[in-house]
Amino acid sequence: MIVKDELQLTEAVLAETERADDPRVQEIVQALVRHLHDFAREVRLTEAEFDASVNLVARLGQLTTASHNEVRLMAGSLGLSTLVCLMNNGTQEQPTSANLLGPFWRQGAPVMAGGDSIVRSPTEGPPLFFTGTVLDTDGTPVAGAEIDVWHASPVGLYENQDPEQAEWNLRGKFQTDDDGVFSFRSVKPSGYPIPMTGPVGDLLTALKRHPFRPAHVHAMVYKPGYKTITSQIYSHDDPMLDTDAQFGVTGPLISEYVRHEEERAPDPDVTEPWYTLDYTFIVEPGEAWLPTPPVSAKAESNEPPG
Numbered sequence: 001m002i003v004k005d006e007l008q009l010t011e012a013v014l015a016e017t018e019r020a021d022d023p024r025v026q027e028i029v030q031a032l033v034r035h036l037h038d039f040a041r042e043v044r045l046t047e048a049e050f051d052a053s054v055n056l057v058a059r060l061g062q063l064t065t066a067s068h069n070e071v072r073l074m075a076g077s078l079g080l081s082t083l084v085c086l087m088n089n090g091t092q093e094q095p096t097s098a099n100l101l102g103p104f105w106r107q108g109a110p111v112m113a114g115g116d117s118i119v120r121s122p123t124e125g126p127p128l129f130f131t132g133t134v135l136d137t138d139g140t141p142v143a144g145a146e147i148d149v150w151h152a153s154p155v156g157l158y159e160n161q162d163p164e165q166a167e168w169n170l171r172g173k174f175q176t177d178d179d180g181v182f183s184f185r186s187v188k189p190s191g192y193p194i195p196m197t198g199p200v201g202d203l204l205t206a207l208k209r210h211p212f213r214p215a216h217v218h219a220m221v222y223k224p225g226y227k228t229i230t231s232q233i234y235s236h237d238d239p240m241l242d243t244d245a246q247f248g249v250t251g252p253l254i255s256e257y258v259r260h261e262e263e264r265a266p267d268p269d270v271t272e273p274w275y276t277l278d279y280t281f282i283v284e285p286g287e288a289w290l291p292t293p294p295v296s297a298k299a300e301s302n303e304p305p306g
Contacts, residue, residue: 010037056199063198066297067160068305072103073200076246086250089229089284094137095252097281098229102218102246104158105230107293109148109171115266116174117185118149121166125154125187127274128257129266134180134221134281141180142283145223148173149184151216156192160298167298185267188257188275191215191240197304204245211245214238215257219281227286233279255279 001012013033020026039045045053063070075081081100090096112118130149134142150171152158159165170189174182193211194200204211216232234241234249236256241249257275265274 006037006041010034013037056202059199063305065305067295067299068195069103069294070195070198070200070305072101072294073194073198074203076100076102076248077194077200077203079247082247082250089227090282094282094284095250096229097221097231097252097283099232099250099253100246100248101220101230101291101294102232102248103294104152104160105148105150105218105220105291105293106160106168106171106295106297107290109150109173110168112172112174112184114174114177114181115183115185116172118170118172119186120169121164123153123165123169123187125190126259126272127265127267127270128186128188129183129274129276130186130217131181131183131276131278132176132219132281133279134176134182134283136226137282137284141176141178142223142226143176143178143180145176145180145182145221145226145283146173147176147182148218148220148222150218151186151189152192154187154190156190160295161302163299163301186217189215189217191238194245195304209245210243212240212243213245214240214249216248216253217277219279221281221283222288222290223283224288225285226283226288228288228290229281229283230291231279231281233277 001015003009003012010033014030017026017029060070060074085098085100089098132147134145136142153165153170159169159171170186172184174184176182191212191214194213196211215235215238218232220230222228232248232253234254236254255277257277259273259275261273
């Protein structure tokens, strides 16, 4: 089709999608074309702005490496990750325990026994004893579920970002018992700023947004017969709950990190104040699947991507 004008151009592109064999592929691509063209027309995108936009998209890919995922970071910063999660999990009557995956999950964390510590190298911070329970939508315990857990250190870095942390520090994989319970020991995480040296940082700066995330622990629940969910359990008193740079905080994911000072800790060697965190995960019947790991290796230096 020979293009006559901007509206007929959209029709020409849509016409070329009709040969797709997969109806879902056709539906998605057609919607993408319509919305993308309408967006460009709505803002009357200039050639210089289009050039800058293409360069930004290219840079997202160029900065995505084995130890850093700028694309996932941008999806979270635009609220897209949380939107997709909310559309695909839970209902108004049964709020979801699911949350955005984030850019820091690594596949292959060491399998550990209940109650084991995921601290693998010297990591300052108050001791944390986590107990999780996995239930189905009827309230029945889900035994034999695999739980991947990971979180940032109290200095605000995941182990893949920090060569000074041991391999797999603050990461581990556990299994629920017959009561649907799993537990582990760690250190209390803190909030942290997301990396700001790439396009995501440029966007936040242009919009006068801060880069901080509230403190949280990640957990991915996997068992055949149930829809895989990823959760981030946020501290109830974190000052960044209302302004999370990744728009990840939902009501059901806020929990209390309980401080203990005079009580005896589960580990008798702990003599300092310590914390407990208890959380119940709700899983729905559905397909069990694992996402593509956003990162797969540790950074070689502390230099931020840029």
